[in-house]
Amino acid sequence: MRFHALSLICSALIVVSTSVVAAQSAFPLDGKWEGTLAEKRTTRSRGVQQPRQSPVVARITTAGDGKYGGEWWITSGKPIPDMADIGDVTIDGDVIRIAVPSHGVWEGKLSSDGLTLAGEWRQGSETTPPVLRRTGNAAGPPIF
Numbered sequence: 001m002r003f004h005a006l007s008l009i010c011s012a013l014i015v016v017s018t019s020v021v022a023a024q025s026a027f028p029l030d031g032k033w034e035g036t037l038a039e040k041r042t043t044r045s046r047g048v049q050q051p052r053q054s055p056v057v058a059r060i061t062t063a064g065d066g067k068y069g070g071e072w073w074i075t076s077g078k079p080i081p082d083m084a085d086i087g088d089v090t091i092d093g094d095v096i097r098i099a100v101p102s103h104g105v106w107e108g109k110l111s112s113d114g115l116t117l118a119g120e121w122r123q124g125s126e127t128t129p130p131v132l133r134r135t136g137n138a139a140g141p142p143i144f
Contacts, residue, residue, distance in 0.1 A: 027114025029068055029089065029096070033058040033132035037074065037121055056130065058098065058106075059138040060086065070138060072100040106130070 036053045060070040068089035075081045087099040096117065098106045108119015117132040 027110060028062065029060045029110070030062055030138060031060060031134045032136045032138055033060065033117060034135045035130040035132040037130050038128050055081075056132070057081075058086070058132060060089070060098075061138045068098075072098075072103065074103075106132075 034057050037056050054076050057073040070086045072084045072086055073081045084100050084103045087101045090097045094109050104123035106121050115134045121128050121130050
């Protein structure tokens with residue numbers, strides 16, 4: 001009886017593990033992701049201070065060794081956007097972490113449909129909750 005119960009538990013764990021791996025690989029991160037960062041700096045509009053919204057574009061690609069990389073573009077209120085290479089991209093369960101050396105770290109989760117990355121951008125002690133939406137493939141320059 002105990003052997004039968006143990007066999008059922010092991011079988012269930014294998015099915016769940018296979019489902020999780022399949023779900024993670026069903027939606028690769030490759031593509032162009034767009035969103036906005038609300039910066040602490042403010043602009044005046046009709047006498048009211050509002051956080052500045054800076055467009056951000058992440059172009060994520062998979063290298064030949066299977067690791068993710070790419071570019072992180074942000075305007076930060078400038079006419080010409082800054083570009084930084086994406087460093088380590090790690091996936092731990094359903095948590096995705098995208099490091100942008102000398103700029104910050106985005107950490108969050110991929111939506112179940114694979115079209116949205118919701119999380120938090122950390123730059124030093126500052127945090128902001130950008131949502132990045134998949135808008136296409138990673139080919140071609142970002143358009144702001």
